[in-house]
Amino acid sequence: MDNKSLSQLKEWFTGYVQTFKSNDTEIQENINLKQDHTLRVCQEIICVGKQLGLPEDALQLAEAIALLHDIGRFEQYARYRTFMDGRSENHAELGIKVLLKHEVLKQLDDEIRDLILCAIKYHNRPSLPPEETDRCLFFSRILRDADKLDIWKVVIDHYYRRNSESNTAIELHLPDTPGFSKEVGRDLLNQRIVDMNHIKNLNDFKLLQMGWIFDINFKPTFDCIRERRYIELIQDVLPQTKEYLALFDSVYKFCHEHNFAN
Ligand SMILES: [Fe+2]
Incomplete structure (x- = not known):
């Protein structure tokens, strides 16, 4: 993954999230929640990746994976008004459909595109399938770590917020x-x-x-x-x-x- 491809993906992401903008405060807050989460997971994955000594192109690929991993969340919330996969559909699979529909990964090499889709597909599975390639499993693992680092932050902030009004989207009802x-x-x-x-x-x-x-x-x-x-x-x-x-x-x-x- 090179700098130009990563910048294009970032641009697409920003534009895509814009299409879910709403005047309803609760809806907008939940869109912001997922956008902010995504951007922080990008920072977390870079941080973990750097400490693991990843070269620049692998860091950029990791960042692209983090950027797109929850892309299905926006469509999920728009369609079902929930982030519960059990009450709607699997947001990882939905995200892959969104990326394919919008031809977001079309300009990338096959190998890179497959790695992005594989990491997204597995990011919310209870466990990883053993039969995948080492590279697919590596990027899936680093995404799962980075994602958890930020979800912990989100839920802990929520538990400690003063006058904590319950956010049913976080507490899953x-x-x-x-x-x-x-x-x-x-x-x-x-x-x-x-x-x-x-x-x-x-x-x-x-x-x-x-x-x-x-x-x-x-x-x-x-x-x-x-x-x-x-x-x-x-x-x-x-x-x-x-x-x-x-x-x-x-x-x-x-x-x-x-x-x-x-
Ligand atoms: Fe996530």
């Missing part, structure tokens, strides 16, 4: 009821990604977000999470009863094993 689901607890105790199907309330959702740590791929991402205290900040917005502490222990144990803790 979940009830703020006491306790957590047994299955969510089991996933965390087994140090595995929480299954989205187990999410019943806001506590489950916060625990799921803690569990993203089990899916982090690169050391620079771990370093960022530690420096920003993401795990601790989520812990602090959950109850501190014995049942929860057992789950936090499991998460911190994983962090220590991955050379994460101070």
